Amino acid sequence: MTQQGLHPVHLPLGLGEHGRTDAEDTGITPILNNENVTLKTSAQAVVLHTNPSGLEIKAVEAKIGEQSYLFLGDVVVLACGAVNSAALLLRSANEKHPNGLANRSGQVGRNLMKQLLSVVVQLTSTANSGTFSRTLGLNDFYWGDKDFSYPLGHVQNSGGIFQDVIFAEAPPILSALSKVMPNFGLRQLATHSIGWWLKTEDLPNVNNRVHYVGDKLRVDYTPNNVEAHDRLVYRWVDVLKDVEVNQPTIFNRTTHPRSDMPIQVMAHQCGTCRFGENPETAVLNLDCRTHDVHNLYVVDSSFFPAHASVSPGLTVIANALRVGDHLMNQLNR
Numbered sequence: 022m023t024q025q026g027l028h029p030v031h032l033p034l035g036l037g038e039h040g041r042t043d044a045e046d047t048g049i050t051p052i053l054n055n056e057n058v059t060l061k062t063s064a065q066a067v068v069l070h071t072n073p074s075g076l077e078i079k080a081v082e083a084k085i086g087e088q089s090y091l092f093l094g095d096v097v098v099l100a101c102g103a104v105n106s107a108a109l110l111l112r113s114a115n116e117k118h119p120n121g122l123a124n125r126s127g128q129v130g131r132n133l134m135k136q137l138l139s140v141v142v143q144l145t146s147t148a149n150s151g152t153f154s155r156t157l158g159l160n161d162f163y164w165g166d167k168d169f170s171y172p173l174g175h176v177q178n179s180g181g182i183f184q185d186v187i188f189a190e191a192p193p194i195l196s197a198l199s200k201v202m203p204n205f206g207l208r209q210l211a212t213h214s215i216g217w218w219l220k221t222e223d224l225p226n227v228n229n230r231v232h233y234v235g236d237k238l239r240v241d242y243t244p245n246n247v248e249a250h251d252r253l254v255y256r257w258v259d260v261l262k263d264v265e266v267n268q269p270t271i272f273n274r275t276t277h278p279r280s281d282m283p284i285q286v287m288a289h290q291c292g293t294c295r296f297g298e299n300p301e302t303a304v305l306n307l308d309c310r311t312h313d314v315h316n317l318y319v320v321d322s323s324f325f326p327a328h329a330s331v332s333p334g335l336t337v338i339a340n341a342l343r344v345g346d347h348l349m350n351q352l353n354r
């Protein structure tokens with residue numbers, strides 16, 4: 022790849038005891054010994070109740086098992102993820118907030134983004150274990166390409182097919198491969214292939230949204246920015262073919278099956294309570310506090326006003342730390 026003038030880089034990875042770190046390892050478990058922390062698991066926030074003026078949250082109603090509880094607090098922070106935070110605000114509509122809580126702008130639930138994500142599979146003649154982490158990324162096409170001046174996106178290798186989330190999509194990919202190579206079993210195909218994730222930002226669109234129809238939560242989503250993504254896929258296949266010309270041991274240079282992530286894959290959801298200075302067009306202010314309800318914050322991927330072409334996790338975390346500092350300052354006043 023470097024011979025083609027590309028700049029592959031090692032991916033920053035959080036490796037914990039179980040091969041990967043997560044919010045439980047690094048955030049929740051370490052604080053549970055503090056006396057002022059109580060963790061309630063299997064609790065579903067069902068509705069938020071405001072005071073009569075509608076300017077403050079008075080209580081969070083949650084279900085734990087079959088029991089309903091009311092939790093009271095001076096500050097309420099939602100972090101249910103982009104789909105579920107918006108859903109909670111929408112179903113908390115009341116007299117003062119007839120279109121959903123904190124929804125003066127009409128933007129709650131709208132501008133849902135989830136990235137355009139594809140996997141391209143490359144065959145290798147050397148076997149791998151099928152269980153390894155992602156290691157390599159490329160941003161050479163992030164801002165465009167020689168004949169296209171708009172951003173295309175980011176490329177990274179997937180983890181091994183038996184370990185990465187690609188596993189969810191692996192059977193269709195592998196069954197496509199097995200048609201091309203009928204003598205191979207699925208396991209053999211899995212251990213003789215490398216996946217490549219290709220990610221392109223989708224753009225905020227008010228018609229892409231989560232909303233309620235009666236009591237059913239509905240997702241409306243039409244992909245946009247598809248041309249940029251297709252260009253990224255075809256460009257990447259050309260890169261792979263060029264690499265393979267110099268690799269005599271790679272045995273099938275013409276087959277690079279592609280699988281696009283369908284609507285069901287919402288892993289990179291964001292944007293449903295975007296932040297901004299103008300209360301007429303944004304749900305949250307720049308501190309991620311709702312413009313309309315003074316003690317209510319939304320601190321998850323909902324705040325994104327636009328997506329990126331990289332995975333959203335680190336941005337979600339960085340923003341949560343930033344808002345955390347802001348809240349500490351407020352509470353210490």
Ligand SMILES: Cc1cc2nc3c(=O)[nH]c(=O)nc-3n(C[C@H](O)[C@H](O)[C@H](O)COP(=O)(O)OP(=O)(O)OC[C@H]3O[C@@H](n4cnc5c(N)ncnc54)[C@H](O)[C@@H]3O)c2cc1C
Pocket residue numbers: 064065066067100101102103105106109186287288289290320321322323332333334335337
């Ligand atoms: C399989 C998979 C792999 C991923 N891999 C990567 C990766 O490698 N790198 C990366 O950057 N990003 C990755 N992502 C995306 C990343 O996990 C998300 O962007 C990030 O977790 C979003 O954070 P969040 O706080 O918005 O929501 P979440 O992390 O989804 O947290 C929301 C939490 O709220 C809870 N919840 C929902 N509704 C309610 C309710 N009503 N009451 C109480 N609790 C509720 C949920 O159970 C959940 O625990 C991946 C996502 C998936 C699904």
